Amino acid sequence: MEKRWISLYVMNDVGVLAKIAGLFSGKCYNLDSLTVGTTEDPTVSRMTIGLYGDENTFEQIKKQLNRFVEVIKVIDFTNASIHMKEILFVKVKHCSKEEKEEVFKIAKVFGLTISDYGPDSVLVECVQRKERNDDMIHLLQETFTQIEVVRGGSVGIESISLTGRE
Amino acid sequence: MEIAGTKLFVKALIKEGVDLMFGYPGGYAIDIFDELYRQDEIEVILPRHEQGLIHAAEGYARTTGKVGVCLVTSGPGATNLVTGIADANYDSIPLVCFTGQVSTGLIGNDAFQEVDIIGITRSICKYGVTVRNREDLGRIIKEAFYIARTGKPGPVIVDLPKDVMLALGGDQYPEEVNIRGYKPSTGVHAGQLKRAMKALDQAKKPLFLIGGGVNIAGARTELRKLIELTEIPVVSTIMGRGALPTDSPYYVGNIGLHGCYAANQAISECDLLFSIGTRFNDRITGKISDFAKHAKIIHIDIDSASISRNIIVDIPIVADAKEAIEKMLLHATKRQTNEWLEEITTWKNGFPLSLKTKQDINPQRIIEYINKTFKEPIVVTDVGQHQMFTAQYLKMTGDTRLVTSGGLGTMGFGFPAAVGAKLGNPDRTVLCVTGDGGFQMNIQELATAVCNELPIIVCIFNNNYLGMVRQMQQMFYDKRYSCTCLRYHKSCDKNCRDLKKACPPYSPDFVKLAESYGAKGYRVWNQDDMKLAFEGAVHNTKSPTIIEFMIEKDDLVLPIVPAGNALNHMVVNC
Numbered sequence: 001m002e003k004r005w006i007s008l009y010v011m012n013d014v015g016v017l018a019k020i021a022g023l024f025s026g027k028c029y030n031l032d033s034l035t036v037g038t039t040e041d042p043t044v045s046r047m048t049i050g051l052y053g054d055e056n057t058f059e060q061i062k063k064q065l066n067r068f069v070e071v072i073k074v075i076d077f078t079n080a081s082i083h084m085k086e087i088l089f090v091k092v093k094h095c096s097k098e099e100k101e102e103v104f105k106i107a108k109v110f111g112l113t114i115s116d117y118g119p120d121s122v123l124v125e126c127v128q129r130k131e132r133n134d135d136m137i138h139l140l141q142e143t144f145t146q147i148e149v150v151r152g153g154s155v156g157i158e159s160i161s162l163t164g165r166e
Numbered sequence: 167m168e169i170a171g172t173k174l175f176v177k178a179l180i181k182e183g184v185d186l187m188f189g190y191p192g193g194y195a196i197d198i199f200d201e202l203y204r205q206d207e208i209e210v211i212l213p214r215h216e217q218g219l220i221h222a223a224e225g226y227a228r229t230t231g232k233v234g235v236c237l238v239t240s241g242p243g244a245t246n247l248v249t250g251i252a253d254a255n256y257d258s259i260p261l262v263c264f265t266g267q268v269s270t271g272l273i274g275n276d277a278f279q280e281v282d283i284i285g286i287t288r289s290i291c292k293y294g295v296t297v298r299n300r301e302d303l304g305r306i307i308k309e310a311f312y313i314a315r316t317g318k319p320g321p322v323i324v325d326l327p328k329d330v331m332l333a334l335g336g337d338q339y340p341e342e343v344n345i346r347g348y349k350p351s352t353g354v355h356a357g358q359l360k361r362a363m364k365a366l367d368q369a370k371k372p373l374f375l376i377g378g379g380v381n382i383a384g385a386r387t388e389l390r391k392l393i394e395l396t397e398i399p400v401v402s403t404i405m406g407r408g409a410l411p412t413d414s415p416y417y418v419g420n421i422g423l424h425g426c427y428a429a430n431q432a433i434s435e436c437d438l439l440f441s442i443g444t445r446f447n448d449r450i451t452g453k454i455s456d457f458a459k460h461a462k463i464i465h466i467d468i469d470s471a472s473i474s475r476n477i478i479v480d481i482p483i484v485a486d487a488k489e490a491i492e493k494m495l496l497h498a499t500k501r502q503t504n505e506w507l508e509e510i511t512t513w514k515n516g517f518p519l520s521l522k523t524k525q526d527i528n529p530q531r532i533i534e535y536i537n538k539t540f541k542e543p544i545v546v547t548d549v550g551q552h553q554m555f556t557a558q559y560l561k562m563t564g565d566t567r568l569v570t571s572g573g574l575g576t577m578g579f580g581f582p583a584a585v586g587a588k589l590g591n592p593d594r595t596v597l598c599v600t601g602d603g604g605f606q607m608n609i610q611e612l613a614t615a616v617c618n619e620l621p622i623i624v625c626i627f628n629n630n631y632l633g634m635v636r637q638m639q640q641m642f643y644d645k646r647y648s649c650t651c652l653r654y655h656k657s658c659d660k661n662c663r664d665l666k667k668a669c670p671p672y673s674p675d676f677v678k679l680a681e682s683y684g685a686k687g688y689r690v691w692n693q694d695d696m697k698l699a700f701e702g703a704v705h706n707t708k709s710p711t712i713i714e715f716m717i718e719k720d721d722l723v724l725p726i727v728p729a730g731n732a733l734n735h736m737v738v739n740c
Contacts, residue, residue: 011347014296019288026289044346056474063471069293069313072347 001052003032005077005084005156006062008047011070012038019068020047029053029061033086033130035153044072048084048156050130077156084156088126088133090140091148095120099144106143110136130154171303171331172201175264178307178339180207184235186226186589187211188219192239194266194279194328199237211589211618214610216243218582220250220263221608225586227259228569229544231384233314234259234586239266241279244325245286249576251321252290256573257405258382260319262310269329270298284325292320297327300335312343317350318469319382351468354485354493362440362464362481363497369438369462371506372398375421378405378572379443379467385409385488389442392491395498399510401429403444405572408562418510419519422450423727424554427517430725430733432510433458442466443487446476447573456732466490517725517738519558525718526692529555529627532715536597536625537561539700543595544569544587548580548604551633552625554723556599578607581624585611588620595623602628602652602676602714612683615710622710623703626676629719630669637722641740642729665719680712687712 010016017036024031033050053061058078065074092103103122107114116123126136133151140147169177175198179187189210191199202210213219216238223234234254238244244265254261268277273296284294293313297306310322366372380389389409393400393416400410401421410417419426421433430452433439439461444450446465451457457477465472465479466487473482483490521530533556536543545560546569547553553570560568569587571579584598605626615622627633632650639647645663653669654662680687686706688699690713703711725736 014298015284015288015294018285022288056478060471060475063473063475067318067469067471069345069348 001030001054004051004053004058005082005154006049006051006065007075007077007156008049008065009039009072010045010047011072012043012045013070016045016070017047019070020049020065023061023064023068024051027064029057033153035155037155048154050154075158077158081159082156083159084129084154085127086130086133086154087152088128088136089115089150090124090126090137092122092124092140092144093120093146093148095122095144102143106139112136167337168334169337170197170201171300171326171333171335172197174303174335174337174339175307175326175331176201176205176208177337178304179235181339182233182307182311184208184233187235187237188213188223188226188586189237190216190219190239190243192241192243192266192279194240194268195237195243195264195326196239197328197331198264198266198326210237211614213582213585213614215608216246217249217578218585218608218611218614220247220261221253221576221579221582222586222589222611222614223261224250224254224259224579225546225569225583226590227254227261227586228257228583229567229587230590232590233311234261236261236263238263239279240268240283241281243279244281244283248287248290249574251287251323253571253574253576253579254321255290255292257378257571258319259321260314261321262314263321263323265323265325267296267325267327270327271329273327284323287323291323292318294323294325296325297330300330300333303330303335304339308340309343309345313345313348317348351470351484351486352489354490355483358481358483359490359493359497362483363494365438365462365464365481366396366398366440366501367499371436372438372440372501372503373432373436373461374398374400375433375439375441375444376400376402376406376409377442377444378403379487380406380409380491383443383468383487385491388488388491388495390414392495392498395495396501397503397507398440398501399432399503399507401425401432403447403450403572404557404568404570406444407557407560407568408566411564412562416507418514420557421733423452424558424723424725425450425727425733426514426519426558427725427736427738428510428513430727430736431513434460434732434734435509436461438462438464440464441479442490443468445472445573448476451476452727452733452735453731456734521555521721521724522739523718523721527690527696527715528717528721530559531693532625532627532696533559533599535696535700540595540597542566543597544591546570546580546584546587546596546598548598548600549575549577549634550601550604551629551637551721551723552599552601552604552627554634555627558723577604580604581622582608582611582614584622584624585615585618585620588615588622589618596620598622598624600624600626601633602626602630602672603632606674609679612680612685612710616684619708620710621703621707623700624710624712626712626714627717628672628676628714629717629721630672631719633721634723636719640720641722641726641737676712676714680710685710685712687714689714689716691716
């Protein structure tokens with residue numbers, strides 16, 4: 001099963017998110033990530049959906065999504081050049097002075113933002129591709145004893161210049 | 167001018183051409199009913215249960231081509247529609263279901279008779295919406311009818327909060343619809359159709375598989391022309407029955423779990439399967455990997471999601487069946503199919519449908535009597551053995567219609583659907599073939615039929631059992647008749663496996679029950695009784711007639727494809 005990404009334009013109405021999510025639960029499709037927010041048109045929302053599936057299942061999911069009255073457009077990112085980012089907050093807790101310094105070093109090297117800090121904690125904000133955020137969590141888990149993670153799921157948009165998928 | 171939502175509602179229905187609807191009032195729909203009381207253009211039928219109501223609307227829609235309209239109150243009124251909504255969704259029946267709702271300020275407060283019916287039905291309807299603002303009411307009703315009847319038809323739910331219906335607002339009802347995300351397919355892809363026709367020309371054993379989509383699209387005439395022109399044999403699903411007359415030399419029979427031997431064999435042996443308007447439901451495919459395994463498969467369907475879902479097809483065509491067949495007629499030519507037809511005829515003659523029974527009265531004889539007696543009737547079935555017997559033996563000629571719950575298999579569907587069919591077709595003979603189990607699931611609709619003077623002929627195949635499940639228990643569960651005996655009494659032996667045993671009196675007495683409702687009732691033990699009962703039914707033009715046929719307890723619907731087997735691995739005799 002491959003990881004795949006699609007994006008949907010949907011009507012910004014009550015219950016539409018539940019209907020899209022319900023398709024995945026009701027038909028046992030393997031949903032990995034779903035984010036949603038309004039577009040430049042407040043009556044339209046855009047979703048970014050990550051899922052696992054074989055080719056046939058993926059095609060079927062696209063067709064099923066397309067048949068919803070509330071879905072305006074389905075965009076398959078499989079062969080598209082896209083920009084994709086996920087927001088990730090990591091709170092590193094119970095730090096010694098040395099550990100706080102280590103967090104600051106990591107942030108500098110990996111281009112992360114220190115959003116907040118206190119006597120024994122540091123809040124790091126990462127806006128990266130999902131895979132890089134996975135790596136970051138892994139690194140921080142190995143380096144520090146207690147971290148708290150919250151991540152927002154990915155959003156994606158087609159590239160303008162067709163130069164790579166970042 | 168400003169008018170109340172209830173007034174705009176009635177205006178909208180009249181504009182949509184609704185002259186008959188099915189309603190059951192309650193506290194949160196009372197204002198709408200009050201408005202309906204003040205007008206004469208729309209007749210409102212009061213069934214006796216919301217489940218009966220929606221099946222009646224289905225029967226009406228299935229036999230008239232119009233949208234079936236339901237109006238019920240909130241809470242239990244709405245939830246009682248759920249089975250019918252799922253049923254209509256499976257069989258692509260256009261319904262608009264209006265549900266009363268608590269006022270918008272109370273939504274989410276667990277108010278009396280509040281349920282989130284849009285949430286409950288989200289996965290079983292084509293579209294559903296709660297009207298939250300009075301100014302959206304007209305647009306939403308317009309969209310509801312449009313969505314229900316276009317593309318792949320289906321049920322639409324419109325939830326109407328009480329305050330929205332009482333609020334004043336504009337009196338305009340839109341003339342046009344523009345929904346950004348909903349553009350039903352039109353046209354036929356010329357290249358794909360050309361590929362399909364070329365494949366058809368090259369095939370040595372071509373076969374058409376016809377599903378309900380052909381009947382829904384109103385493509386019977388076009389299909390009949392196409393088959394006469396090409397002389398290619400045809401098999402059908404139960405929902406596709408009647409698209410081609412059963413007496414056509416090219417009609418082979420039903421396929422699937424209880425399909426006829428020749429039809430299932432033809433599927434297994436054809437080299438090109440040209441399917442139109444079917445979902446390849448598991449009941450018709452049997453073991454998927456063996457389904458039409460020698461064939462190239464072409465599939466025409468209005469719903470792209472139905473294509474390559476269960477069966478991977480070689481040439482997909484997303485199109486309305488009627489439009490596609492019309493285009494095919496421009497290119498179709500006569501095919502040399504004599505050898506192939508002869509092969510099919512050998513299967514037909516070798517394994518004809520037959521029912522082994524000692525009894526004078528049996529399902530086959532009853533349906534044959536219907537075939538001989540009634541000209542182009544509408545036959546509505548319930549779900550179970552009688553449904554399969556009807557699908558097997560009913561002759562579909564002319565405009566004979568078979569109305570049945572194909573996708574969901576809803577027991578209790580038959581009789582109320584017959585009520586709707588008769589209301590929509592007052593000049594046609596409507597028969598309901600049902601079982602003693604299924605009839606009791608919506609038996610209360612006898613009152614609806616009596617009060618509306620609907621002379622429906624109800625044929626109950628009474629074998630004292632939930633016959634189809636009992637058949638499975640008999641064949642595959644070592645005769646452990648768990649919870650299928652309708653004569654089971656607390657004094658009975660729990661482990662009773664004796665189908666011949668003298669049992670306590672059956673409850674209810676259907677003849678007395680019919681009489682108690684003001685209908686006619688007959689009990690039939692033999693062919694003489696049957697003749698008298700049908701004659702009595704024909705002369706009873708003001709009320710329904712119940713004919714209770716006392717049939718064998720252990721009759722089996724055969725052939726049967728045991729679960730997990732390929733279509734050509736049928737049990738033909740037991």
